[in-house]
Amino acid sequence: MRSLIPHARSFSTRISDRDDERESYGRLAHGQSPEALFISCSDSRVQPAVFTGARPGQLFELRTAGNAVPPWTGAERPSGESATIEYAVRVLEVPEIVVCGHSHCGAVGALVRGEDLAAVPAVHSWLTAQLQSSAELAPDDEARTQPDVSAAVQRHVRAQLARLRDHPCVAEREAAGLLRLRGWFYGIDTGLILQLDTRLDAFLPL
Numbered sequence: 001m002r003s004l005i006p007h008a009r010s011f012s013t014r015i016s017d018r019d020d021e022r023e024s025y026g027r028l029a030h031g032q033s034p035e036a037l038f039i040s041c042s043d044s045r046v047q048p049a050v051f052t053g054a055r056p057g058q059l060f061e062l063r064t065a066g067n068a069v070p071p072w073t074g075a076e077r078p079s080g081e082s083a084t085i086e087y088a089v090r091v092l093e094v095p096e097i098v099v100c101g102h103s104h105c106g107a108v109g110a111l112v113r114g115e116d117l118a119a120v121p122a123v124h125s126w127l128t129a130q131l132q133s134s135a136e137l138a139p140d141d142e143a144r145t146q147p148d149v150s151a152a153v154q155r156h157v158r159a160q161l162a163r164l165r166d167h168p169c170v171a172e173r174e175a176a177g178l179l180r181l182r183g184w185f186y187g188i189d190t191g192l193i194l195q196l197d198t199r200l201d202a203f204l205p206l
Contacts, residue, residue, distance in 0.1 A: 025056070034060040036096040037088035039160070041067040045188050046102050060088045065123065066107030066156070067099060068130035069163040082167065089169040089179065097164060100184040101157040103148035107131060112152045131156065150185065154203050157183040157196065 015021045038048050038059045048059055062084045070079050088094045101108070110117060111131055117124035146152070161183050164170050173179035183196030185203050194203035 028057050032057050032060070032092065034058055034088070034092060034094055036060070036098050037062060037085065037092075037094045038098050038100065039064070039067055039069060040100040040186075041065065041102055041105060041107065043102060043105065045104075046100070046186060048100065051186060051191065051193065060084075060092060060094060062088075064130075065126055066105060066131050067101055067160065068107075068126075069099065069160040070130055071163055072166045072168070085164070085167055086169050089167075089173055093173075093178070095178065096180045096182060097170070098182045098184055099157050099160045099164070100186055101153040101160075102186040103150050103153065103188050103190075105149055105153050108153050108156055109149045112149055148187075148189070150187075154183075154185050154194075154196075157185060161196075 015025055035058050038052075039062045040046050040048055042063045042065050048054060048061060052059070062081060064081060068081075069085070070081050072082060073079065085097075088097075107127055108131065109115075111127055117127070161181055164181060165174065170179065170181075174181065183203070184206070185194040185196075187193070193206045195206045196202070197204050
């Protein structure tokens with residue numbers, strides 16, 4: 001954190017010195033109305049605000065290893081992820097949800113390459129439960145030849161969109177025409193963003 005602390009120390013001063021910033025942050029104190037729930041990977045190279053240009057208050061973020069959406073298990077056994085999704089949809093009434101996978105994803109890559117994760121048992125359990133249950137992420141000879149695992153990540157994004165639709169709050173609002181789901185793929189090395197075209201079942205430039 002050594003390189004980041006000086007910025008954090010001076011942040012409030014920079015806000016107070018500019019009228020537009022002071023007013024903008026002042027409005028945020030009264031509530032939030034984000035434009036989307038943005039589900040992305042915990043990977044430090046993936047910064048949604050950087051590649052979308054989002055300002056504070058515009059994105060309600062959920063970040064998990066491998067941008068995984070856990071299956072709906074019912075209100076009796078909620079997960080932090082399902083609670084975040086439900087709050088975004090029912091309380092904040094976000095009009096859109098974006099599931100954003102990315103190139104060179106360590107979580108997806110570990111599965112398609114069949115890597116040994118015995119040294120990180122919690123990571124292994126999470127990936128096995130949340131990602132490997134999808135057959136498309138089983139170890140695969142073709143996927144092993146792709147350093148960026150792009151094809152596997154894009155299949156994974158499709159699977160997470162399907163899982164989202166198993167959440168009652170998502171299914172209800174989507175059926176009512178009040179919610180749109182998007183699948184994105186972010187290229188870490190290029191900055192290119194692709195979006196799933198459901199008509200063609202293909203990821204195309206945004």
